Amino acid sequence: MRSNKAMEIGTGLFVLLGFAAMFFLVTQITSREVGFGERSYRIGAAFEQVGGLKPGAPVSMSGVTVGRVESIGYDFDAYQAEVVLRIESRYDRIPDDSDAAIYTAGLLGGQYVGIGPGGSETFLQDGDQIEFTQSAIVLENLISKFLFSRAEEAGTEEME
Amino acid sequence: MSSGPLASIREVGRYALFVGGLVAEVPRALLRPGLVVQQVYNAGALSLVIVMLSGLFVGMVLGLQGFDLLERFGSEESLGTAAALGLVKELGPVVTALLFAGRAGTALASEIGLMRATDQLAAMEMMAVDPVRRVVVPRFLGGVISMPLLAAIFSMIGIYGAQLVGVQMMGVDPGQFWSQMRGAVEQADVMEGVIKSVVFGLSCSAIAVYEGFHAAPTAEGVGRATTRTVVLSSVMVLLLDYMLTAILL
Numbered sequence: 001m002r003s004n005k006a007m008e009i010g011t012g013l014f015v016l017l018g019f020a021a022m023f024f025l026v027t028q029i030t031s032r033e034v035g036f037g038e039r040s041y042r043i044g045a046a047f048e049q050v051g052g053l054k055p056g057a058p059v060s061m062s063g064v065t066v067g068r069v070e071s072i073g074y075d076f077d078a079y080q081a082e083v084v085l086r087i088e089s090r091y092d093r094i095p096d097d098s099d100a101a102i103y104t105a106g107l108l109g110g111q112y113v114g115i116g117p118g119g120s121e122t123f124l125q126d127g128d129q130i131e132f133t134q135s136a137i138v139l140e141n142l143i144s145k146f147l148f149s150r151a152e153e154a155g156t157e158e159m160e
Numbered sequence: 161m162s163s164g165p166l167a168s169i170r171e172v173g174r175y176a177l178f179v180g181g182l183v184a185e186v187p188r189a190l191l192r193p194g195l196v197v198q199q200v201y202n203a204g205a206l207s208l209v210i211v212m213l214s215g216l217f218v219g220m221v222l223g224l225q226g227f228d229l230l231e232r233f234g235s236e237e238s239l240g241t242a243a244a245l246g247l248v249k250e251l252g253p254v255v256t257a258l259l260f261a262g263r264a265g266t267a268l269a270s271e272i273g274l275m276r277a278t279d280q281l282a283a284m285e286m287m288a289v290d291p292v293r294r295v296v297v298p299r300f301l302g303g304v305i306s307m308p309l310l311a312a313i314f315s316m317i318g319i320y321g322a323q324l325v326g327v328q329m330m331g332v333d334p335g336q337f338w339s340q341m342r343g344a345v346e347q348a349d350v351m352e353g354v355i356k357s358v359v360f361g362l363s364c365s366a367i368a369v370y371e372g373f374h375a376a377p378t379a380e381g382v383g384r385a386t387t388r389t390v391v392l393s394s395v396m397v398l399l400l401d402y403m404l405t406a407i408l409l
Contacts, residue, residue: 007201014205018309021316025350029244029319029341 039089040067041126045100045113046080051136052111053102059085059113066091069113085113087124095120099132111136178373179366181292182300189297199302203264203365207310210263211256215314218251219243219321226322227330236332240341243322244315248345248353252315254401257360260307261393265368268299269389272372273382281373296373300365307361308354315353352408359400364393 050072059067067087075082087094097118104111115130124130189196226242272295275281281291319341326332368389375385 007198007205010205011197011201014208014306015200015309017208018204018306018313021309021312022354024316025248025312025353026347029248030345030347030350 040086041089041092042070043085043087043094043124043126043128043130045083045085045130045133046075046078047083047100047102047133047135048080049102049135049138050081050083051102051104051138053083053113053136054111057112059087059115061091061094061115061117066094066115083113092123094124096122096124096128097132098124098130099134100130101134102136104137174374175366175370178370182297182366182369185293185297186301188293189301192298195294195298196301196305199298200305201302202267203260203299203302204306204310207260207263207306208313210259211310211314212317214255214259215247215252215317216321218255218314219247219318219323220325222246222251222318223322223325223330227326227332236326236330237336237340238344239322239326239332240319240337241344243326244319244341244345245349247315247318247322249349249356250401250405252311252318253353253356253360254397256311256314256357257307257364257397258394260303260310260361261364261368261390261397264303264306265364265389265393266386268303268365268368269372269375269385270382272296272299272369273375273385276373276375277377277379277382279377292373296369300369303365303368304358304361307364308357311353311357311360352404355408356401356404359404360397363396363400367393367396 053069053072055069055071057069058065059069067085070084070086072084073082074080085100094115095118097120099116099118101114101116102111103114118132222243223239226239226246227236230236230238230242272281275291275295281295284291284294323334323337327334327337371385371389371392375381
């Protein structure tokens with residue numbers, strides 16, 4: 001029965017190694033997402049312009065990721081984009097007068113929501129809304145504004 | 161066997177019926193796990209060394225080529241991402257399936273083919289033992305179980321191979337290598353690789369046992385069956401890989 005024993009040990013080693021490898025792939029090379037389960041809470045924020053913001057984008061405070069964008073919808077009552085943010089429960093002391101803005105990571109990077117803390121003594125709860133928001137900067141709008149203002153300046157100079 | 165379009169269609173039909181019969185027998189085969197475990201050993205554990213060795217070298221080549229390519233754009237830190245995505249999504253499942261077809265598929269086909277040629281299958285039928293249930297299904301299942309595990313091992317070793325070349329030899333920052341990888345690779349990417357390897361495991365194992373079971377009962381027939389197994393499996397893996405990538409991407 002020696003060959004049988006060797007076979008069983010070999011199979012056991014192979015199966016264990018295989019599952020270890022799967023575990024490695026799932027846990028070690030992927031980022032651990034912020035728990036979208038019970039240990040998080042939702043807050044909303046309305047933006048004039050969300051630009052290229054996508055669900056799953058990070059929500060950060062001072063560069064620390066505290067949550068993720070859960071969904072982006074359009075609110076036809078306010079004619080604004082309604083963004084739902086999922087914040088991890090351990091970050092439960094965000095003042096309720098905090099502001100949210102959409103930033104771009106680097107010049108060409110993905111967009112994320114940055115929360116700047118306010119000074120209030122009461123904190124945001126599940127279902128609350130962030131009042132102060134700043135829209136994403138759309139590069140094309142900036143360029144066109146710049147070009148129009150230059151053209152206007154040139155026009156007024158000619159009139160004079 | 162006659163040739164022509166009708167014969168090809170008939171062959172496809174025979175394949176479908178055979179695989180359907182296999183799948184119908186799977187629950188019953190799971191009642192006798194001993195036979196399946198033995199085939200996991202034959203198909204998986206015995207392929208371990210070749211898969212690990214290939215994974216290491218494929219990973220090292222990826223490290224080298226990836227570094228050379230990324231250095232031109234000044235973004236060597238992305239090497240970990242490039243290597244991990246390449247291995248987990250493409251190279252792991254595909255190369256493992258090709259190695260599996262060559263190492264385990266041929267062994268399966270020739271073993272069953274020889275049983276056919278030496279009338280062992282007929283003898284089983286005589287003793288009222290269903291050869292499909294007793295011989296074919298455990299081998300099929302052994303292959304299906306082994307393939308995802310082998311592919312995962314291949315990818316893991318490959319990532320360490322890429323790390324060996326990129327970090328130890330080329331001087332990519334190890335922190336950047338791992339953190340960029342963790343930031344960019346998602347669970348869905350790993351799932352894509354697992355789905356691919358399961359599908360490849362199903363098709364490679366089915367082809368091997370079909371070709372062996374239907375081999376002409378001669379020395380030449382067994383040889384033909386093994387050759388057909390490798391050729392058909394390889395083509396099917398590459399074809400399915402394109403289709404799966406298009407669906408899953």
